Amino acid sequence: MAGMNDPLYLERERAQLDAKRLRLRQARTVATCLLLAALVLYLVAESFAHRHPVWGFIGAFAEAAMIGALADWFAVTALFRHPMGIPIPHTAIIPRNKLRIADSLGGFIETHFLSEEQVAARIDAFNPARRIASWLSRPSHVEQLAEQAQQLASYLLSVLDEPHVRDAARRILREGMSELDWARHGGELLAVLLAERQHQQLLDRVLDKVGARLAQPDVQTLLSGMVAQELSYLKWVALDEAGGRYVARKLVAAVTHEFERVREEPEHPLRRLVDNELDALILRLQHDDALRQRTRAWVEELAAAPAFERRFDALWQGLMQALHGDFNKPDSLLRARVASAARRLRDQLRVDPRLAEWVNRSVRNAAARSVARYRQQIGAFIADQLKGWDDRVMVERLELNVGVDLQFIRINGTLVGGLIGVLLHAGQWLLR
Structure with a gap:
């Protein structure tokens, strides 16, 4: 979610949407111009039909092209809205069926994309062990991993160093000491x-x-x-x-x-x-x-003694200071250990087939269990997200992503309709 609120991400998304709107507008203009061209050609052909038989073929082409163009315009428009704003039955199909489409899409993804077998097959093809070894083969990646581990550890340590966290840890230790049957x-x-x-x-x-x-x-x-x-x-x-x-x-x-x-x-x-x-x-x-x-009474008395609290706080503070001192150094012991462990893992994955198979199997089994456990929730989440979209937003997003192809359907419908018109006119002319 943090990435989606990032200004760079939002700016990039706006640029992508603007580019898609431009392409859709251009494709729509071409399709509409073809319809107008077919209309003009039809009027011209009708005007000159008596001068030469070829104008009959041209008129048949233009007439059928107009019919094809109008039919496909109606079909494409009816997917997203009412043509010309007229509430004709079975138009504005997508917004009217948004809930059903959302449920169907969520169920489709749940069934066909999140099955355990498909996920396992994709992971086998991905070969995590080989990818990990390949990624760790670059020294810069090892250093990057070590640096991220150091940053994560520093962040977690800053959380643990809060007074309320220390008090909670002391309280948990006291409760555990009291509950334990020593x-x-x-x-x-x-x-x-x-x-x-x-x-x-x-x-x-x-x-x-x-x-x-x-x-x-x-x-x-x-x-x-x-x-x-x-x-x-x-x-x-x-x-x-x-x-x-x-x-x-x-x-x-x-x-x-x-x-x-x-x-x-x-x-x-x-x-x-x-x-x-x-x-x-x-x-x-x-x-x-x-x-x-x-x-038990002796342990509880020990845990409740002020000396216990002072000793615990001193040990906690000493531990935090020692860890802070290491985590904030460029040559941190943690960083060196992580880098060393990463290099050893890389080398072992290259030479030990059993380890590589264990890594692949572990990732595959973990992914399969996660899919089996959360598949329904993922499908329901996708459906709920779509249901929560505003009708106009959903229509615009879908049209921006598939609208260009749909406008080419209009263009093809115009041309194919015209050719069919020519064939029909030719058949009629031959039968005279």
């Missing part, structure tokens, strides 16, 4: 992790981290000091620090040794303990209504 979904997630033994891998990483930390000198010094405080009674014999270091080393060695056993033994008691505790937690999360209610 306990049940948490139990399902833990069940998946348990089934895939991911928790045991996590346990191994935790043990590695703790073991590495215990092996660090500062940690051992800290442990020695803590043990020395507990062995303060040895201070009297100056053995508290030595005893602390000894006990700390033994403790670290014992813990490290046990960690190694856990890593090496899949059925270590600690692993079974973790399995059992997680199984129990999963059952509670999925079946303990009290726990589920407490979890």
